[in-house]
Amino acid sequence: MAEILLKNADAILTMNDARQELAGADLLVRNGKISQVGHGLSSAGEVHDVTGCVVTPGLVNTHHHLYQTLTRAVPAGQNALLFGWLQTLYPIWSRFGPDEMYTSAQIGLAELALSGCTLSSDHLYLYPNGSRLDDTIAAAADLGLRFHPTRGAMSIGESSGGLPPDALVEAEADILNDMIRVVDAFHDPSEGAMCRVGLAPCSPFSVSRDLMRDAALLARDKGVMLHTHLAENDEDIRYSESQFGCRPGQYAEELGWTGPDVWHAHCVKLDGAEIDLFSRTLTGVAHCPCSNCRLGSGIAPVRAMRDSGVKVGLGVDGSASNDSGNLMAEARQAMLLQRVENGADAMSAREALEIATRGGADVLNRPDCGRLMPGKRADIAVWDTSGIESAGSWDPAALLMAGPVRVKHLFVEGRQIVRDCHIATIDLPRAIERQNRLARALQG
Numbered sequence: 001m002a003e004i005l006l007k008n009a010d011a012i013l014t015m016n017d018a019r020q021e022l023a024g025a026d027l028l029v030r031n032g033k034i035s036q037v038g039h040g041l042s043s044a045g046e047v048h049d050v051t052g053c054v055v056t057p058g059l060v061n062t063h064h065h066l067y068q069t070l071t072r073a074v075p076a077g078q079n080a081l082l083f084g085w086l087q088t089l090y091p092i093w094s095r096f097g098p099d100e101m102y103t104s105a106q107i108g109l110a111e112l113a114l115s116g117c118t119l120s121s122d123h124l125y126l127y128p129n130g131s132r133l134d135d136t137i138a139a140a141a142d143l144g145l146r147f148h149p150t151r152g153a154m155s156i157g158e159s160s161g162g163l164p165p166d167a168l169v170e171a172e173a174d175i176l177n178d179m180i181r182v183v184d185a186f187h188d189p190s191e192g193a194m195c196r197v198g199l200a201p202c203s204p205f206s207v208s209r210d211l212m213r214d215a216a217l218l219a220r221d222k223g224v225m226l227h228t229h230l231a232e233n234d235e236d237i238r239y240s241e242s243q244f245g246c247r248p249g250q251y252a253e254e255l256g257w258t259g260p261d262v263w264h265a266h267c268v269k270l271d272g273a274e275i276d277l278f279s280r281t282l283t284g285v286a287h288c289p290c291s292n293c294r295l296g297s298g299i300a301p302v303r304a305m306r307d308s309g310v311k312v313g314l315g316v317d318g319s320a321s322n323d324s325g326n327l328m329a330e331a332r333q334a335m336l337l338q339r340v341e342n343g344a345d346a347m348s349a350r351e352a353l354e355i356a357t358r359g360g361a362d363v364l365n366r367p368d369c370g371r372l373m374p375g376k377r378a379d380i381a382v383w384d385t386s387g388i389e390s391a392g393s394w395d396p397a398a399l400l401m402a403g404p405v406r407v408k409h410l411f412v413e414g415r416q417i418v419r420d421c422h423i424a425t426i427d428l429p430r431a432i433e434r435q436n437r438l439a440r441a442l443q444g
């Protein structure tokens, strides 16, 4: 692969170990990796003049349900609490098939890319009408984003006291077999991997204790990560206490769901002991501030988590509970929400951006991503700070205070995915048209 040189950036926020920021600096990419960051670099390859721009690592999204981009702003779910919201949407999702899964994933990932995201996870926990994890993996590969899909699952339907309708749940033996299939087919453990698969039963209230434990055993056997929803809101805590006789943290620990290879979404209601547990075990958290606001779940104790050394990344969560998929906007929301709870000095723009980049990469066990350092993967976001959003800013590098929410250029593994604010790898207008056609069909 030819070299790429980003020349004369107003600022490069490296997110390296010293959190160094370079002014008037250059960045050289060679063979999909960052080769040099510094001043006065030259190259015979492709050169981009990035004067008037701030360069950051690509953002990392640690929690999503990409299929939900087909059910944004569904009227009956707009103002419902979590459980009621799910019960509104389950019957709609039960009509999805492979085409819906591919198209919604493509739209969701393209939206993320335009907001500076280079690496996204996804949590797909329902497989109606022949849908497979493969459908979303194909969408990510076609777009060119680095992808960590997780094979989710639901096994306890309404007739067994669960929340989802029986038609959307699977037999646990089938779930485990398909988990093995997708890990064997798609998981790449090597450095620089473009696809890594995780295992992700949907939540403690939609699968059995046995499946939680079996998935943990299988993940350790295969060397893949574990992911689920945990301690999302008060209803969730009450369910855990009444059904399992303990708090979610204890339930997770008993079933093998803590450790450096585990990350949990939300964790809004973690108490002090659970934060200690996550810190001690290096268990990660996907913080989803917009979704938590949208569903009225509360404010996650991110300040306390970070102060205790818990690994925290950001997630936009499914579009049906956000309903946007803009990761840069999510980072700003994370910063603002900690200030609502803890005061104006609780989180800086730079710390929130760190959580969105390096923090997320660490949650997904990707030390090869999320920082602009020689030898790391060339996952890079270029932000144009010459536009109206930054006009008058005394500190354009404080992107989350006053800056663009749409990226100018985006590179993944050195390949350009966004060029001049437009997706360069797929025909996005056609994909949007297909998405809207499918959404209209679902509305019947």
Ligand SMILES: [Zn+2]
Binding pocket: 063, 064, 065, 229, 265, 317, 318
């Ligand atoms: Zn979620």
